[in-house]
Amino acid sequence: MSLSNGEEGFKPMDLNSLEIFNKEIMHKNEETAPDLSRFKLLFEPPAFEEVEPYTFEAVYHETRKQEEIVFKPLIEPRKKKEKNPDKENDPLVPDTGAPKDQAVQEPEETPEEKGYRDGFEKGFKEGIAKGKSQGYEKGFQKGEAEGFQKGEAAGAIEGHKKGVEEGYKQGEAKGEEDVRQKAAGMLNTLKESLTMADQTIDLLVDKYEARIISLIQQIAKKAVMAHIKIDDSIVKQMILESLKALVNPEEIVLSISEEDYEYIEMIKDEFFDEVESLKSISVKSDPSVKKGGCRIETRTASISSDPESRLEAIFQAIQKAGI
Incomplete structure (x- = not known):
């Protein structure tokens, strides 16, 4: 048997070469150096052939006519069987093993089955009601929280706006009232001052009337004489x-x-x-x-x-x- 294969690159071996190799091993001592040049690879990697690069071609070319593709169904339609006039109008009746003339009776429901069915229906209804109640509570709580947040924000904006308007009106009215009161106070003070001045003048006139008249005469004389000179x-x-x-x-x-x-x-x-x-x-x-x-x-x-x-x-x- 030979392990040679020219296509894969294996080297041929014969029995004589094996016997020679065996004798050399028997007469070999520990100090003898191995002849490494006799060992060769049983397999040498094949050289790759140079392959021309692959060029891509367009599937569709404007000068090429489109080929007509004919589709063929994967499943062939069934051939129509001959109709039997006797079985054409017969309804499909399951085969129960009983005679055809005898009516098929449904099995009676056991108490356990009936109780299960009643309990299922009742539990189903109660579950729907309970689910609605819990869903309503959760939805109510969530809606209440969101509504509170939105209402609080909207209320804050609206309250701020109304507060500014009312504050402006109150401030304006208060300012007008303050100005009116201050003006009234100033007028009262001025009136009192004028009244006091009139009273003072009256007192001065009564007390110094003669002196005032004499002073007026002197002033008039001086004015007339000064005018006469010029x-x-x-x-x-x-x-x-x-x-x-x-x-x-x-x-x-x-x-x-x-x-x-x-x-x-x-x-x-x-x-x-x-x-x-x-x-x-x-x-x-x-x-x-x-x-x-x-x-x-x-x-x-x-x-x-x-x-x-x-x-x-x-x-x-x-x-x-x-x-």
Whole structure:
């Protein structure tokens, strides 16, 4: 028997080579080195042949016509048997082994079976009722919790909105009321102050009336005299009013202050235009006459006038009238 196989790469062995190998082993001692070159592999790995790379081709090509595929049923239809007119209308009756004319009786239900059936039905109904009850409780609890959360969130939002609106309205009303009260307080304070001021003025007037009138007179005199010093036309007005107070004056002697002499000499011709009866005017300066005043003498009368005398007359008239 040989283990050689040319296709698989095995090396051939014969009996002579085995006997030689056996003798060498028998005469071999421990110090002899093994001849490793005599051992060869019984099997050498075959060399792989180079294979050309596989190229893929498209299953469908636009120039290739599609082949017609004919489908064939896997199961052939059964052939129709000849109909038997006698058995065509017969209903299917199970074969129970009893005669055909005898009716088949169902077996009676045992008490155990009946009790099982009744218990099953009752338990089934009670289980449905109990399941509904438990499911209702669980659903109610879950719905209550979710509804509470949603209601709490919605209530918080709505409550915040209403709280802001009501707070704004209350704050606005309170602000208006505060402003109104403060304004009323300020008005009351002002009214009291004005009332007190009026009372104070009345007291001051009653107490210092004479002094006040005297002060007013002094102020008026100073104001009039200051105006006379800067306005020469005042003396002209005083002379015309005095001439009109006389009855048809014809020849007059006009005495005036030294400050007004030059001014009256310059304008004395204007008096003839104002008084038609006037025929002659003799102007002279008199130290006793104050500035702005005059003294007129005719054959039958004389008249004197000055701003201070007129102011004094006005003050006396006011005192008599009780103003």
